[in-house]
Amino acid sequence: QKEVEQNSGPLSVPEGAIASLNCTYSDRGSQSFFWYRQYSGKSPELIMFIYSNGDKEDGRFTAQLNKASQYVSLLIRDSQPSDSATYLCAVKLGAGFQKLVFGTGTRLLVSP
Amino acid sequence: EAQVTQNPRYLITVTGKKLTVTCSQNMNHEYMSWYRQDPGLGLRQIYYSMNVEVTDKGDVPEGYKVSRKEKRNFPLILESPSPNQTSLYFCASRPGQGYTGELFFGEGSRLTVL
Numbered sequence: 001q002k003e004v005e006q007n008s009g010p011l012s013v014p015e016g017a018i019a020s021l022n023c024t025y026s027d028r029g030s031q032s033f034f035w036y037r038q039y040s041g042k043s044p045e046l047i048m049f050i051y052s053n054g055d056k057e058d059g060r061f062t063a064q065l066n067k068a069s070q071y072v073s074l075l076i077r078d079s080q081p082s083d084s085a086t087y088l089c090a091v092k093l094g095a096g097f098q099k100l101v102f103g104t105g106t107r108l109l110v111s112p
Numbered sequence: 113e114a115q116v117t118q119n120p121r122y123l124i125t126v127t128g129k130k131l132t133v134t135c136s137q138n139m140n141h142e143y144m145s146w147y148r149q150d151p152g153l154g155l156r157q158i159y160y161s162m163n164v165e166v167t168d169k170g171d172v173p174e175g176y177k178v179s180r181k182e183k184r185n186f187p188l189i190l191e192s193p194s195p196n197q198t199s200l201y202f203c204a205s206r207p208g209q210g211y212t213g214e215l216f217f218g219e220g221s222r223l224t225v226l
Contacts, residue, residue: 008152034214041200041220041222042219042220043202043217043218043219043220044155044202044215044217045217046214046215049213049214088154088155090215099157100157100215102147102154102155102156103154104152104153104154105154
C-alpha cells in the first residue's frame with residue numbers, strides 16, 4: 001500500500017462546477033496535511049493545509065479531513081479554467097518532523 | 113524577496129559527466145530537501161538536511177550526493193549521471209524542528225542525460 005494515494009485522473013469538470021479531489025494515507029499517526037497545486041513544468045504551490053478533523057475553508061477552496069477514515073479531500077467551488085492543474089496531496093507521516101510524503105497527484109481539467 | 117533559487121534551470125548532459133545542481137535559500141531555513149519528479153511517480157525525496165553538516169537519505173538516494181556546508185546552500189551532485197536520472201528536480205526548504213507548515217520550493221531544474 002502506498003503511503004499517500006490519489007487518483008491520477010484526469011478529473012474533468014465544467015466551468016462553475018465543484019471539483020472534488022481525494023487522497024488517502026496509510027499512517028494513522030499523521031498530523032499535518034497539505035494540498036499543493038502544480039502547473040505543468042512549474043513548482044508546487046501551497047493551496048491549503050489542515051491539521052484537525054473537519055472542514056477548513058479558504059475562498060473557493062475547502063479542505064476536509066477525516067482521520068478515522070484516513071482521508072483528506074479538497075473541494076474547489078466555482079471551478080475556473082485557470083484551476084486546471086495537477087493537485088498534490090502531501091502528508092506529514094507520523095508524529096515526527098522529517099517525512100513529508102507526496103501523492104502522485106490528480107490532474108484536474110476545467111472546461112469553459 | 114524570500115526565495116529558493118536553483119541553477120541551472122535546464123541542462124542537457126551526457127552519461128558520466130559529473131554535474132552539480134545548486135540550491136540556495138535566503139530565509140535562514142534549517143531544513144532543506146531535494147526531490148525528483150517523474151510522470152506517474154510523483155515527487156520523491158532524494159536527500160534532506162536538518163541543518164549544517166546534517167544530511168540523510170530520502171527514498172531514492174542512489175546515484176546522488178549532497179553536502180550542507182553552509183545553511184543557505186544545499187547542492188545536489190551527480191557524480192556519474194545516467195539516463196535514468198533524467199527528471200525534473202526540485203529543491204525545497206522550511207524552518208526547523210517544530211514547524212508544521214509548508215515547504216518552499218525552488219522553480220525546478222529539468223535535467224536530461226543522454
